[in-house]
Amino acid sequence: MLRVLAAxxxxxxxxxxxxxxxxxxxxxxxxxxAPAGLLRQRIISGEPCDLFASANLAHPTALQQQGHALQVAxxxxxxxxxxxxxxxxxxxxxxxTLLARPxxxxxxxxxxxxxxxxxxxxxxxxxxxxxxxxxxxxKKRALCLVGGAESPPIPAGELAASWLINHHRAELFLGYAxxxxxxxxxxxxxxxxxxxxxxxxxxxxxAVCQPQAQPLAEFLLAAEAQRLxxxxxxxxxxxxxxxxxxxxxxxxxx
Numbered sequence: 424m425l426r427v428l429a430a431x432x433x434x435x436x437x438x439x440x441x442x443x444x445x446x447x448x449x450x451x452x453x454x455x456x457a458p459a460g461l462l463r464q465r466i467i468s469g470e471p472c473d474l475f476a477s478a479n480l481a482h483p484t485a486l487q488q489q490g491h492a493l494q495v496a497x498x499x500x501x502x503x504x505x506x507x508x509x510x511x512x513x514x515x516x517x518x519x520t521l522l523a524r525p526x527x528x529x530x531x532x533x534x535x536x537x538x539x540x541x542x543x544x545x546x547x548x549x550x551x552x553x554x555x556x557x558x559x560x561x562k563k564r565a566l567c568l569v570g571g572a573e574s575p576p577i578p579a580g581e582l583a584a585s586w587l588i589n590h591h592r593a594e595l596f597l598g599y600a601x602x603x604x605x606x607x608x609x610x611x612x613x614x615x616x617x618x619x620x621x622x623x624x625x626x627x628x629x630a631v632c633q634p635q636a637q638p639l640a641e642f643l644l645a646a647e648a649q650r651l652x653x654x655x656x657x658x659x660x661x662x663x664x665x666x667x668x669x670x671x672x673x674x675x676x677x
Contacts, residue, residue: 425452425636426471430459430478430627431570432501432539432599436655437476443651444642452639458537458570466491466632474636476629476643479538483630492630498643499627499657503542504600505615506584511594518615519550521595523557530568530593532583537570538625543597545623553621566593585612599625601656627657 429437434456441452457465459477466472466486475492477483478501486492505518511527521527532539544562551558568574569583577583582605584596589611606614631640642648 425450425473425639427452427454427474427476427636427639428462428466428470428472429454429456429476430462430538431456432478432601433476433627436652436657439651439655440643440648443647444639447642447647448638450638458532460536460538460570461572473633474629474631474639476627477538478625478627479541480626480628482538483628486630486632492632493634494631494637494640495628496640496644497626497628498648499652501625501627501657502600502622503539503546503597503617503625504603504606505617506588506596506598506606507613507615508588508594509611509613512613512615518617519554519557519621521615522550522561523554525560525564527595528566528593529561529564529595529597530566530583530587531597532569533567533571533574536572539598540567540570542623542625546597546617546621549621549623568592582606585609588612603656 437454441454445451459479459482462475463477463482463486466475467489475483475486480495480497483492483495487495505521507521512521522529531543534540534544543565547558547561549558550561568587569577577586582602584598584602584606587593587596600616603614606612629640629643631637
């Protein structure tokens with residue numbers, strides 16, 4: 424039995440991955456999900472872990488540098504998207520005009536604890552470079568409602584974006600584009616692509632913490648796992664143009 428600690432954003436694809444791995448290898452896996460930054464701290468504190476699957480490269484790399492991991496590799500990519508309460512979106516809006524509207528409450532994940540929050544702050548930095556004052560204002564306005572040690576729990580089976588917006592905690596949510604298809608299904612939400620020029624580089628990486636996890640590491644890089652990841656909304660970097668609206672690249676806040 425392998426023990427895996429995995430980022431919460433992998434929750435929907437992980438059962439299919441582990442079922443395929445067990446069928447192929449005969450090895451069973453038990454997995455616990457949580458924000459990757461909190462999982463990293465649990466590993467450093469001595470919690471048993473054979474493989475750590477993170478929503479960034481930084482946490483696995485740090486574990487390797489500190490002697491807690493034997494191998495690190497990137498196995499998937501993601502991007503950010505903006506989900507908005509449908510009735511706040513005006514006809515001439517784009518992702519940046521919505522973010523820049525001060526009366527709209529913007530929710531994000533919690534930086535340091537959850538890589539999604541770190542990526543949101545990287546997006547704000549890129550916005551600040553292009554539109555001075557806007558990115559810094561977003562850092563001050565952002566409500567870090569997900570992925571922190573003190574964050575209110577999102578009910579099982581709910582997406583953070585839809586739950587927070589539909590329960591009137593925020594009008595906007597910055598999160599992963601791997602949830603794109605699910606977020607497009609409800610009439611109360613609008614999901615908007617963020618222009619490539621502003622996107623942070625989002626790489627999912629694993630850390631092999633014990634030698635017995637090597638077969639699982641090899642599986643995650645193999646064709647079957649990559650097919651399952653793609654079906655769940657994770658992409659190779661070059662394929663994101665399939666859903667990203669490049670027409671918003673020159674977006675200007677109003």
